[in-house]
Amino acid sequence: MDAAAAATATSPAPATTTRRINYVLASSTKSAVKLSQLAWTSTRPETLSVHTNSRSFCSRLFVQQRGPKSKDRSSILSPACFSTRAGIDSDNATNKNPAIKLDSTSTAPQPATPLPNQALSSTCSKGLVLDLGLKNSWDSEEIGSPVVKRYMGDDEERWYMWYHGRSDEINASDHIGLAVSSNGIHWARGAGPARSSGDVGLVMNCGEQWWAFDTEGVRPSELVIMSSPTYSSVYWLYYTGFSSDELDLSEFSGLDLENPKKFHVGYMQNENEGKGKIFKSLPGLAWSQDGRQWARIEGDHHSGALFDVGSGKEWDSLFIAAPKVVVHDNDDLRMYYHSFDIKNGQFAIGLARSRDGIRWVKLGKIMGGGSTGSFDEFGVMNAHVVRNAKDGSYLMAYEGVAAEGVRSIGLAVSSDGLKNWARLLDNAALRPTEQDGWDNKGVGSPCLVHMEDNPNEWRLYYRGIGQNGRTGIGMAACKGSDIRILERWDGIQL
Numbered sequence: 001m002d003a004a005a006a007a008t009a010t011s012p013a014p015a016t017t018t019r020r021i022n023y024v025l026a027s028s029t030k031s032a033v034k035l036s037q038l039a040w041t042s043t044r045p046e047t048l049s050v051h052t053n054s055r056s057f058c059s060r061l062f063v064q065q066r067g068p069k070s071k072d073r074s075s076i077l078s079p080a081c082f083s084t085r086a087g088i089d090s091d092n093a094t095n096k097n098p099a100i101k102l103d104s105t106s107t108a109p110q111p112a113t114p115l116p117n118q119a120l121s122s123t124c125s126k127g128l129v130l131d132l133g134l135k136n137s138w139d140s141e142e143i144g145s146p147v148v149k150r151y152m153g154d155d156e157e158r159w160y161m162w163y164h165g166r167s168d169e170i171n172a173s174d175h176i177g178l179a180v181s182s183n184g185i186h187w188a189r190g191a192g193p194a195r196s197s198g199d200v201g202l203v204m205n206c207g208e209q210w211w212a213f214d215t216e217g218v219r220p221s222e223l224v225i226m227s228s229p230t231y232s233s234v235y236w237l238y239y240t241g242f243s244s245d246e247l248d249l250s251e252f253s254g255l256d257l258e259n260p261k262k263f264h265v266g267y268m269q270n271e272n273e274g275k276g277k278i279f280k281s282l283p284g285l286a287w288s289q290d291g292r293q294w295a296r297i298e299g300d301h302h303s304g305a306l307f308d309v310g311s312g313k314e315w316d317s318l319f320i321a322a323p324k325v326v327v328h329d330n331d332d333l334r335m336y337y338h339s340f341d342i343k344n345g346q347f348a349i350g351l352a353r354s355r356d357g358i359r360w361v362k363l364g365k366i367m368g369g370g371s372t373g374s375f376d377e378f379g380v381m382n383a384h385v386v387r388n389a390k391d392g393s394y395l396m397a398y399e400g401v402a403a404e405g406v407r408s409i410g411l412a413v414s415s416d417g418l419k420n421w422a423r424l425l426d427n428a429a430l431r432p433t434e435q436d437g438w439d440n441k442g443v444g445s446p447c448l449v450h451m452e453d454n455p456n457e458w459r460l461y462y463r464g465i466g467q468n469g470r471t472g473i474g475m476a477a478c479k480g481s482d483i484r485i486l487e488r489w490d491g492i493q494l
Contacts, residue, residue, distance in 0.1 A: 212243075221237075322337055332355070376400025439474055
């Protein structure tokens, strides 16, 4: 049975008015999701075709109109099922969820000529692959939260990086942008909004509806590819949305506790900078046909978020941040996220599971802070989990916070990806550099990329913090086949 629904659209251009997308879902064998009233300028046909197959991985797109949530499930739409064969750019993809394969018949949009990234090969910039944007650009003040994907073709490789950025304007918010590369080292980026399916730059703004959970900032967390084996692919972007709801945690005023954690030039010149405001954040989901023009999928929460914080004294009662999603199997998606556990006074990582990628059930906390004196004593956050194709185990890279607030990156493993996590090392796998390095004050927000053409090779992309709070995005690679030994890119290797 056909049903009508509405979802909020996000325009890539700040000046564009956000409108709504009206579409129809059908549960027939070959159905189409018809889009109308798009809020962006696009030359692509405004129709997304979806192949429904009960035997394929099904992401049931339950999207309701804004308003009070009905308890009558008969009002929910019939499911639209997306196969996990992703027809995006090429014949093979790495750092994707394990069940996802690319359609070799698809073609990728060619990027326009963007601004080159000026990453210098020197001692001070060792590991740096993406610096701050030029003055007056959308990402001139802060960058971070790298979500990196690599796609392999017969004769080329293509890299995409979604990341958050903030301009140097007063009271500017975090937005999401896209950079592209041919080798994962030298990146091309845009100073303004991406205007077409081949452009780069700013691709997603904050929510504009007063009731939305993401009106004050958005940061990318994970990208999953859904597609039909016959038609074009669909990107699903899980992200953190920040609202204006400020939390009162005066009892922790002496700690390095802030949400979102913000950095800017001059940040560390003031000893009180680490004691910032704490705003409520929740997980969100958006979808796109080209990775540049995004429309939000509203979750069951009244704000449009996928789910709410915990109640009462639950460990995640303050905020939900960095929702990283892994496809374990058909109808089994797992989300790793972090919050601040008031009871234990630590950042911690939790787990939720879903059958359709939209409705989630929390399973509780799976990892807390380390032992006294450890690099992650004050907690763990920003976990990125990848399933190891060699043995089916799960590898987690996470940001550890020391008692004094210094941030480093640690590694953990699990045989099932659920609650049985063990740290690979007692010490951090990647620490801030010493002396004058560009990331000598902290490293975090890790993103693992498994180089599938070389099963023993891994890359780790991360946010680095340098003098006076200047941020950048760096890259390190494992030495030999040992993921526990990471070395920053030095401009010569790779």
